[in-house]
Amino acid sequence: MTTQVWDYRLEYENERDDILDAVDSVFRSGQLILGESVRSFEREYADYHGVSGCVSCDNGTNAIVLGLRAVGVRPGDEVITVANTAAPTIVAIDQIGARPVFVDICPETYLMDTDQVEAAITERTTCILPVHLYGQCVDMRPLQELARRHGLILFEDCAQSHGARHHGQLAGTMGRAAAFSFYPTKVLGAYGDGGAVVTSDPEVEANLRRLRYYGMEQQYYVVSTPGHNSRLDEVHAEILRRKLRRFDGYLASRRAVAARYAEALAGTDLVLPKLAEGNDHSYYLYVVRHPERDRIIERMKQYDVLLNVSYRWPVHTMSGFAHLGYGIGTLPYTEELADQIFSLPMYASLPRGTQDKVIDALREVLATL
Incomplete structure (x- = not known):
């Protein structure tokens, strides 16, 4: 039998009863979009990270897009990051009209070389975006100091780092906000696409809730900057709730x-x-x-x-x-x-x-x- 790099089937067999019960509970609930499963998962995922807010969305790429917009990155801004990452990191920066600025990596850990970041800062830089790659965190302490000293936003890409810690702190809790992916291969994966942004900034959280729902605060009325249709569906939210317990x-x-x-x-x-x-x-x-x-x-x-x-x-x-x-x-x-x-x-x-x-x-x- 061919051995794959990743295979979900044995895990599914072990968890099948709970997964099917999650699906059935949603189908019987009468609400398929932005219902109790989404609200509960967001609350539980925020609690796991010790932050006040989690806003889920339809995939990890849009988590970065929405997150960058919510923290205030605008077209023409520069975002310092790395090229050793999945293309969606850079696609997301490009989608909002910002410009990615690359620094090299550390040859031993394959993570952002934080010693190169300050030299990459220009008058157009608004954000540093470290990618916690392969399940390991970038050295965040120098980035936190640079962000403080230069008045920059620190936004974490945690698509590959669910549960990773840096000096005891969970990935996703060391910047103003952080994006996660729940693509099936992830450490916490759904049975399809999904994403979320976590933050303890109430303004960022409010921005995210509007942006993932067209820019609306109430049905059919856009109150601010137009957003996206980027909602996590109830089925995947309920499955993720069950998997979060494991x-x-x-x-x-x-x-x-x-x-x-x-x-x-x-x-x-x-x-x-x-x-x-x-x-x-x-x-x-x-x-x-x-x-x-x-x-x-x-x-x-x-x-x-x-x-x-x-x-x-x-x-x-x-x-x-x-x-x-x-x-x-x-x-x-x-x-x-x-x-x-x-x-x-x-x-x-x-x-x-x-x-x-x-x-x-x-x-x-x-x-x-």
Whole structure:
């Protein structure tokens, strides 16, 4: 049987009765849009993070779009971020008419090099957008100081970092607001698209509630800036509520899988994930590195193991963003990394025997390179 990087089916079998009960409870409730399940999930997700507000929406990309608009980023503003991220991070910045400004990454953690941020600040900079990638947080303390000193907005992209901590603080609680994705592969994933923004700023929360509902505060009347139709549906909200109760178990399982990989692959010439100081990793992905990455991926197919690359093309090298003017060579660590990284299978319900299959095959392939 082919081993995938991610597979939800075993988890579904284990949770099937509860998931189907969640769906049935919504269908019997008489309300399918912005009902009690959405309200309850928003309250419970905010409580989990120790913040006062959570506003859900239809996907993680729109969580960034709505979030940036809600905190006051406007067309023509500059947003400092990284190119080592999923394209939706940059698509969202572009959608509101702002300009992404890239800094390079730290070669060991693959996260934003915070030492480069201050030099990237101009008179048009309004926001710093760190991406907590692969399940690990960016070093937020220097960014918080820069934001305070320069009067900038700090907005976190937490699409890949549910449950990750930095010096004890949860991802998503260290800036003015933070965006999350509930895409099915995430540590907390729905059975389709979903997203949310968390904040403890009442003004930002109020802006978000209007923006995700066309700009309305009451039905059919737009009171301010026109917004979007970006609502999380009741079914996915109820499923996420049920899964949130099991969330700490998902985290523990992922960390156990990561620990087995680390132990079994120590001593090989793979570069294994490095945990940054002060971080608790949630292991959304288990990303390793090797200069013969493409050969390894092809050879692993012979063992019926499919691996993934997140991400093969840094955003600044994509033709769709050529207008930003970042040529090859402008972000050397980001570009070098993209040629070498790949992800091993990682999900909470990954069977031990399947993980053994991956480990044994990978060790055999590495031994014959």
